[in-house]
Amino acid sequence: MTDSHLPAKGTRLDPWFDAYAERAHGMRASEIRALFAVASRPEVVSLAGGMPNINSLPLDYLADLSARIMRERGAKALQYGSGQGEISMREQIVEVMRYDHIHAHPDDVVVTTGSQQALDLVTEIFINPGDVVVAEAPSYVGALGVFRAYQADVVHVPLDDDGLVPAELDATLTRLRAAGRPVKFLYTVPNYHNPAGVTLSEERRPQIVEICKRHGVLILEDNPYGLLGFDSDPLPALKSFDSDQTIYLGSFSKMFGPGYRIGWAVAPHAVREKLVLASEAAILCPGMWGQMAMTAYLTEYDWYTQVKEFRGEYKARCDSMMSSLHEFLPECSWTVPTGGFYTWVTLPDGLDAKAMLPRAVTNLVAYVSGTAFYYDGQGADHMRLSFCYPTPENIREGVRRLSHVIHDELELVDMFGTKARGHVAKGVEIPTPDQV
């Protein structure tokens, strides 16, 4: 019995609930995302985020540079600019890419709001719902979020200590073609992989390009960490082996800082035209102020020496991470990076990194569960640890705390006899900046 004055229809607290596109219904804030709110507190040692160590940048110089640009060219800096990006910025980007053995023309470059926007644009122009993208297992969480948003189907291909495994890639592409599921592109992070920390060997690079060419599959090469090898200059980019086969994504976010949000794409000319149009539709043009500041920095400052300084700092942090893992977590195994920001830790049998995260937060340490880096709920037996931001001392303290968490959790799963489990992805869990 229902009284007549009672509401027949309730509220979903969102009057536009029925108006959203189908792809938006899966977007949601998860409890895991919420846990990262705690990671921002200074008491927490966050081994989660991929934030570069900005403190060693020449901030006084950059302050003077910014003031000078505003004083002398402020009217231009605060105005709209080219949808493709300023020519002076693109010329400098071409110079930066020479370290990756890429010989491009400034007209080939599209400047974007971080390489994340380039990733979004490429996916937008290539992917229809249900189209297949092949990506490493594991793969960058921010890319998976974009692929999910465009309703792509991601098929993972294993990697090992030398990066993506060519034979596995070949077999996967063959299997998918036989199944009538053509692949739109291979998404890969060849250098200092996020999250795996490994680098595609020099020997495998031409093999990967050849396999993709043979299968008629475009390569989307994402290279934000290429300049951050601890002891060496970058290996030749995949793009350098066959320019028409590859869209290359670059970024200043890791080798400089993410504040200006400047990334870029280098694409075959017809693709580039579409990227420019798609970018203009999305943002009209990349920010002028940041491009001018970045261009001036690259032109005036000895930026490569600065990059070398970053390398030394990240190496010291990585060394601290490696020695701390040996000291406190010998029951785990992990990859040994030669550059970049991350190591990929394999947990002892039975542990579930996603389920364990609340315990870690209680113990004031944070990491990213391996499940974030798979499209299909795998990865619970892994975690990504970042060594880029905390000091070497804090990294040691973070790993020490993590060892307590892992030992407590091991006791628990041993007691209850549980195993690491697959997690069903419930819609599009967009990563927080702390997770990328």
Next chain:
Amino acid sequence: MALKVAIVAGGLAHERDVSIRSGRRVAQTLRDEGMDVQVWDLDSHLIGRIAEWVPDVVWPLVHGADGEDGSLQDLFGLLGVPFVGADGHQARLASHKPTAKALMRAVGLATPPWVTLRQSLFRQVGAKGVLEAIVATIGLPVVVKPADGGSALGVSVVRDAAKLPEAMVNCFAYSDEALIEAHVTGTEIAASVVQLDGETRVLPLVEIETEGLYDYDARYNAGRSEYFVPARLPEAHAEAVRAAVTKVHETFALGDLSRVDVLVSPDGVVWIIDINVAPGMTETSLFPQAAASEGGRIYVDIVERAAARGPSRGAGISPDLARPVPSLSFGDFAAMNEPNDLC
């Protein structure tokens, strides 16, 4: 002069994000009503900020253990700062779910049968026998939840005995103490209660309809759940809910406001599930939905009355309650500690 209100939110609890959103929303509402409001994190600057700004009243909106287990309220008592809500002693009794359930049983309120088990017990006696006893005695399905905390974090409904170990592990990731209670079904109702000028008033009941468990996602992603205000209950059942939650609020002396979550079975039994001494105040939270018809005035009334009430020292350190505690009898405790009993 505008009343100075300090809202304390955030902290290191798992619900930090929800708490901060709650704090900002209440702050905006009070500012719209002309109050001078600051939102502070629960951190090492808190005491200094209180001393420097000298708020007329503090509203603790920290969710989870630190904010709701009475510690923060006791701190405000020590500092002599007026604050919104129950004092530390009452907050502690209401927020620790097993304690609250025991007290509710004692005053004749219905709450699902339960047991409370610490992780250390499993360590000592092993898991298998305990889990088998849970299934045999309480039966399935059961709800496994942390003994403290909210937002359904660490909560599982277990319908298959094989899933019980996993639910225990998930729960212990949030708390060292697990509450396992019989799963009861019925209409899910949130009853928000305010106490103004000594009168306890139940705001319009909010009925929650969601697919599956009313979990974190269902709570904070607008669109996942549908809410009916007032709840579509027969009047007799609605009256039974109002009576039950009024009894809860007054028994636990929850002061200015509370939210009591209940399930109403088809035959009208009002099962008390949870008591919230610092109800969520986000855009999708239940107290604001119940209070929507009252506008911002109800929040103003709450802080004005808390400010006018002045500092509360809390029952624990109140001079009139500083009586000697009667000595407890341990019975045969000494005999139990004979060496043979420890082998």
